[in-house]
Amino acid sequence: MKSNKFVKMLSIPYVLWAVAFIIIPLLMVFYYGFSNKEGKFTFTNILSIFQAVHFKSLYLALLLALISTVICILLAYPLALILSSMKGKNDHLIVFIFILPMWMNFLLRTLAWQTLLENDGVINNVLQFLHLPTLHIINTPAAIVFGMIYNFLPFMVLPLYNVINKIDQNTINAARDLGANYWQTLFHVIFPLSIPGIISGITMVFVPSLTTFVVSEMLGGSKILLIGNVIEQEFTQNSNWHLGSGLSIVLMIFIIISMVITSVFDKEGEGNAL
Amino acid sequence: MKKKGLKIATALLASSVMVFPLLLNGCTSAPGAEKKEVYVYNWGEYLDPDVLDEFTEETGIKVIYDEFETNEVMYPKVEAGAVQYDVICPSDYMIQKMIENDLLQEINFDNVPNIKNIGNQYMESASEFDPGNKYAVPYCWGTVGILYNKTKVDEPIDSWSVLWDEKYKGDILMQNSVRDAFMVALKLKGYSMNSLDDKELEEAKNLLIEQKPLVQAYVVDQVRDKMIGNEAAIGVIYSGEAIYTQRENSDLEYVIPKEGTNVWIDCWVIPKNAQNKENAEAFINYMCKPEVALKNFDFITYSTPNVEARNLIEDEEIRNSPIAFPDLSEYDGLETYQYLGAEGDQKYADLWKQVKAE
Numbered sequence: 001m002k003s004n005k006f007v008k009m010l011s012i013p014y015v016l017w018a019v020a021f022i023i024i025p026l027l028m029v030f031y032y033g034f035s036n037k038e039g040k041f042t043f044t045n046i047l048s049i050f051q052a053v054h055f056k057s058l059y060l061a062l063l064l065a066l067i068s069t070v071i072c073i074l075l076a077y078p079l080a081l082i083l084s085s086m087k088g089k090n091d092h093l094i095v096f097i098f099i100l101p102m103w104m105n106f107l108l109r110t111l112a113w114q115t116l117l118e119n120d121g122v123i124n125n126v127l128q129f130l131h132l133p134t135l136h137i138i139n140t141p142a143a144i145v146f147g148m149i150y151n152f153l154p155f156m157v158l159p160l161y162n163v164i165n166k167i168d169q170n171t172i173n174a175a176r177d178l179g180a181n182y183w184q185t186l187f188h189v190i191f192p193l194s195i196p197g198i199i200s201g202i203t204m205v206f207v208p209s210l211t212t213f214v215v216s217e218m219l220g221g222s223k224i225l226l227i228g229n230v231i232e233q234e235f236t237q238n239s240n241w242h243l244g245s246g247l248s249i250v251l252m253i254f255i256i257i258s259m260v261i262t263s264v265f266d267k268e269g270e271g272n273a274l
Numbered sequence: 275m276k277k278k279g280l281k282i283a284t285a286l287l288a289s290s291v292m293v294f295p296l297l298l299n300g301c302t303s304a305p306g307a308e309k310k311e312v313y314v315y316n317w318g319e320y321l322d323p324d325v326l327d328e329f330t331e332e333t334g335i336k337v338i339y340d341e342f343e344t345n346e347v348m349y350p351k352v353e354a355g356a357v358q359y360d361v362i363c364p365s366d367y368m369i370q371k372m373i374e375n376d377l378l379q380e381i382n383f384d385n386v387p388n389i390k391n392i393g394n395q396y397m398e399s400a401s402e403f404d405p406g407n408k409y410a411v412p413y414c415w416g417t418v419g420i421l422y423n424k425t426k427v428d429e430p431i432d433s434w435s436v437l438w439d440e441k442y443k444g445d446i447l448m449q450n451s452v453r454d455a456f457m458v459a460l461k462l463k464g465y466s467m468n469s470l471d472d473k474e475l476e477e478a479k480n481l482l483i484e485q486k487p488l489v490q491a492y493v494v495d496q497v498r499d500k501m502i503g504n505e506a507a508i509g510v511i512y513s514g515e516a517i518y519t520q521r522e523n524s525d526l527e528y529v530i531p532k533e534g535t536n537v538w539i540d541c542w543v544i545p546k547n548a549q550n551k552e553n554a555e556a557f558i559n560y561m562c563k564p565e566v567a568l569k570n571f572d573f574i575t576y577s578t579p580n581v582e583a584r585n586l587i588e589d590e591e592i593r594n595s596p597i598a599f600p601d602l603s604e605y606d607g608l609e610t611y612q613y614l615g616a617e618g619d620q621k622y623a624d625l626w627k628q629v630k631a632e
Contacts, residue, residue, distance in 0.1 A: 221491025
């Protein structure tokens, strides 16, 4: 009884934190999202997602987020396999190298890529020096996808590495004993067992990619409007918090869907490993 | 047991809710007990940072300095009152909007005697958006024009139409601010930059959409660095950046297009919720000192309305530079932005969003 009370006391700061910085702001978003400038209840803000401009930016955001998530899986899965096969030999070092850039500010890293990718930037100067064809991807959707992959790849690698590392070596040995070759073991044993890791990796790459406005603004030259940019501009420039909140609620629906999918597949909480 | 825990939680919650506004109030003491500080909200790189230190040295007032990139970004912050700035430096049409929406307070000019250094014609221009010169003290002025790189462009440029020339695809930098972008399109079509006519605005929007594939990027302060770095051939830029960029890269040339352009004035104003009004006035007064205005001019190279400061410029070429101090009577089609009302703002914002989403 006593320890129970103590535990409850310990939880108070978290409850306060959650109320002040999660629940109240969320309620405010819902208040603004469902009201107009006169403070009357309305669905206009939510339904405005069907306006051509907003729908297009949502579609583009979904598309780019999907592409970058798929590329992240394709890049991260082999890496996670390699890392887990190293079993203690330098694998921590490589994971460390992957996390290292994340110690630097996200904005700075993206700004650095802007300078690197510019038409007259560092990369093109090197390419020119080597008489190779130059790269013209800055201010295109390709640069945005590149920025998303660069920034969010570690969030795919780590859950995959964790889940694959935890697979019991005996399961793999059993498959090999029963005559499965490497590829058969990979597809029929390792892959199914790593699905929770894939799912949490997908959420952790897809959600930030879908909602980003910084990457698209900096690497897209403000030419490409994603749903995140629309929301940001409604708040910062058009002072229409109602529309911004309404569109945020629509975006939340997509985030909740992906979180539900995660919780169904990822019962062991690999996603919390970070 | 459970209930007691809950009670503690609610009590704590209640006290935290009550303490929070108290904490906020703590920062905003009563007007009588003005602190020795002033909160300044200015454009990015829009004064010589040394000037702030010297101001503190002379007056003992500490400057808390913050920057914005466009008028449109500045306005919601001030309107929401989340941060209580004491001095802000918006442009003409935005000052008009702030006056109309009751966000500014009148300046006590007894505390700003250096206003005498500001040229009469600039006070007159300011009275167009600030009738009676009650709220605004001119700080910088200029035009919007085309900056081009002579090594990348070998024809003479005198028209906005060059921004629609297929030849320069991917080498054009446009302004990422709604009024400046529409100004270019409206002026090219021969319309007013303050147009509210649906047909004219639709044409301007279509023109901007047509231009979009040619544009390398929509940027604000970065035009300067990208032009200096030879990253683009042509950019839309504020005249104040022209001298600076030419200093850094002598291949650059600035022109005011023949169709006309925007003539703007940025002024110091004091928002209604300012906590340190007298300090704000001291700051504005300091900025109007000829030596200080000159120092700022040397640093940012934006045209100063401070006549005494202009007389102090040693380099005759710059003192009489047609870029920094153009004779406006020589140009046609010059206009100043006006505040277009909430509906007008919305109209422009919607159209701009359509251009961006294309």
